[in-house]
Amino acid sequence: MQIFTCPFCGPREETEFHFGAEAGKARPEPAPEISDAAWADYLYMNEAPRGRAREIWVHLTCGEFFVMERDTVTREVLTVAALPGREA
Amino acid sequence: MHDYSAFALLRRGLTGHRGWRPAWRKARPKPAYDAVIVGGGGHGLATAYYLARRHGMRRIAVLEKGWLGGGNTGRNTTAVRSNYFYPESVALYDLALRLYEGLSRELNYNVMLSQRGMLIAAHTPAQMEICARIANAMRLNSVDGELMSGEAAVRRIPLLNQEAGARYRCLGGIWQGRAGVARHDAVAWGYARAASDLGVDIVEGCTVTDLLTEGGRVTGVETDMGTIRAERVGLAAAGATPALAAKAGVRLPIHTYALQAFVSEPVKPCLDTVLLYLGTGTYLSQSDKGELVIGGGLDRVPTHGQRGNLPAQETVLSGLLEMFPPFGQLRLLRQWAGVVDVVPDSSPVIGPAGPEGLYLNCGWGTGGFKAIPAGGWLLAHLMATGTHHEISRPFDLGRFAEGRLIDEAAGAGIAH
Numbered sequence: 001m002q003i004f005t006c007p008f009c010g011p012r013e014e015t016e017f018h019f020g021a022e023a024g025k026a027r028p029e030p031a032p033e034i035s036d037a038a039w040a041d042y043l044y045m046n047e048a049p050r051g052r053a054r055e056i057w058v059h060l061t062c063g064e065f066f067v068m069e070r071d072t073v074t075r076e077v078l079t080v081a082a083l084p085g086r087e088a
Numbered sequence: 089m090h091d092y093s094a095f096a097l098l099r100r101g102l103t104g105h106r107g108w109r110p111a112w113r114k115a116r117p118k119p120a121y122d123a124v125i126v127g128g129g130g131h132g133l134a135t136a137y138y139l140a141r142r143h144g145m146r147r148i149a150v151l152e153k154g155w156l157g158g159g160n161t162g163r164n165t166t167a168v169r170s171n172y173f174y175p176e177s178v179a180l181y182d183l184a185l186r187l188y189e190g191l192s193r194e195l196n197y198n199v200m201l202s203q204r205g206m207l208i209a210a211h212t213p214a215q216m217e218i219c220a221r222i223a224n225a226m227r228l229n230s231v232d233g234e235l236m237s238g239e240a241a242v243r244r245i246p247l248l249n250q251e252a253g254a255r256y257r258c259l260g261g262i263w264q265g266r267a268g269v270a271r272h273d274a275v276a277w278g279y280a281r282a283a284s285d286l287g288v289d290i291v292e293g294c295t296v297t298d299l300l301t302e303g304g305r306v307t308g309v310e311t312d313m314g315t316i317r318a319e320r321v322g323l324a325a326a327g328a329t330p331a332l333a334a335k336a337g338v339r340l341p342i343h344t345y346a347l348q349a350f351v352s353e354p355v356k357p358c359l360d361t362v363l364l365y366l367g368t369g370t371y372l373s374q375s376d377k378g379e380l381v382i383g384g385g386l387d388r389v390p391t392h393g394q395r396g397n398l399p400a401q402e403t404v405l406s407g408l409l410e411m412f413p414p415f416g417q418l419r420l421l422r423q424w425a426g427v428v429d430v431v432p433d434s435s436p437v438i439g440p441a442g443p444e445g446l447y448l449n450c451g452w453g454t455g456g457f458k459a460i461p462a463g464g465w466l467l468a469h470l471m472a473t474g475t476h477h478e479i480s481r482p483f484d485l486g487r488f489a490e491g492r493l494i495d496e497a498a499g500a501g502i503a504h
Contacts, residue, residue, distance in 0.1 A: 044488045046343055072344070
């Protein structure tokens with residue numbers, strides 16, 4: 001069992017967390033002017049990086065989304081931080 | 089080609105089994121090829137074989153960074169089946185199953201296909217309705233599928249937990265008689281041997297570090313064994329595909345997860361079919377050696393590390409024991425994981441990557457082994473002709489921009 005640290009609740013078991021998405025994706029605006037390919041890129045396409053990754057996770061028990069930096073090979077957690085504007 | 093046969097076995101046996109030759113040549117890469125395939129698993133090797141056999145191409149190389157079949161081809165639970173829901177999926181997976189049915193003869197290599205049937209078991213009336221829907225869809229798509237009753241299921245699998253207090257008491261499910269298991273290593277080795285005999289260069293321990301591009305066209309690969317030019321490059325590297333495709337500016341709808349499997353100590357025959365339990369997500373079969381081969385859903389943490397985590401193990405094994413309480417006496421011999429390339433609609437990506445000369449066969453997620461002959465057949469068609477086979481066309485990367493997803497998350501039957 002791996003321990004992840006929620007920026008709000010502290011260290012908890014990995015089963016309390018759910019992977020959301022890769023960090024850094026910005027919703028393309030304005031929607032009516034966005035091409036199908038750009039929408040598909042935003043919705044579906046990923047880096048799936050090997051090694052250092054920056055990801056959005058949710059702590060299911062408190063419901064807060066946050067940023068976690070991990071190594072996807074070793075599974076080591078590097079940093080966790082609240083989303084901008086959501087700091088406790 | 090040196091034939092394998094009962095006669096050859098007898099002849100070698102009488103002379104102390106000396107004189108067997110390696111099944112394939114260990115090749116060094118040449119400077120240029122007509123086709124280079126990145127990834128020496130089942131899909132890559134099958135692609136090379138069909139390029140040579142069906143399309144008459146001769147200057148072909150398969151580049152594998154590790155050893156042949158050491159990725160997901162060697163890490164799966166060996167089930168082959170075509171019990172899917174959508175017509176596109178059934179066409180794809182049943183092409184694979186039909187090719188599997190003739191594969192030992194075609195390759196002159198025993199892939200130990202055992203069509204022992206598979207039950208997708210349900211434990212609620214609602215699940216039985218879904219099973220009826222999928223079984224009907226399979227029949228409409230001309231594939232053998234039937235709704236099996238609870239009594240018939242228990243006759244087939246007497247060890248199923250049918251105690252009055254059983255939490256997931258089996259009500260029946262979908263039966264596919266042509267489903268079964270095949271020997272995973274033999275599939276890779278058989279394709280490798282047959283391809284090598286047709287002149288394909290199989291290069292192990294060769295890592296592709298970059299894709300060569302000229303004017304938007306992919307013209308070869310950079311490797312740790314030097315530059316290799318190629319008219320066409322095919323990527324069949326599962327979880328390593330996104331990073332490779334990115335070298336040509338191609339983004340893919342893939343997340344990589346670990347998928348675990350387990351084998352128990354060997355026991356006498358007690359399960360002569362493949363079983364997937366919808367209620368627990370656990371599936372299993374018994375190997376010819378007597379080991380129970382056990383699998384389940386994905387680990388929920390994206391990773392490139394080929395090992396599993398404990399929560400997924402607990403889910404799979406507690407599901408197993410709910411289905412078969414006596415198996416609690418068994419010890420596990422081994423546990424391992426592969427890195428699978430999961431796509432949002434749980435269907436593969438087969439097609440041109442975008443830049444001319446680059447082709448994709450990826451996104452098989454948790455179900456690549458059963459599809460090996462079809463994946464190879466279709467990628468070979470693409471690389472030889474430059475156009476889709478009618479069966480691969482729906483699986484083009486373009487389906488994400490066009491909104492034509494083939495969402496097999498339910499039809500595929502396991503938790504994605």
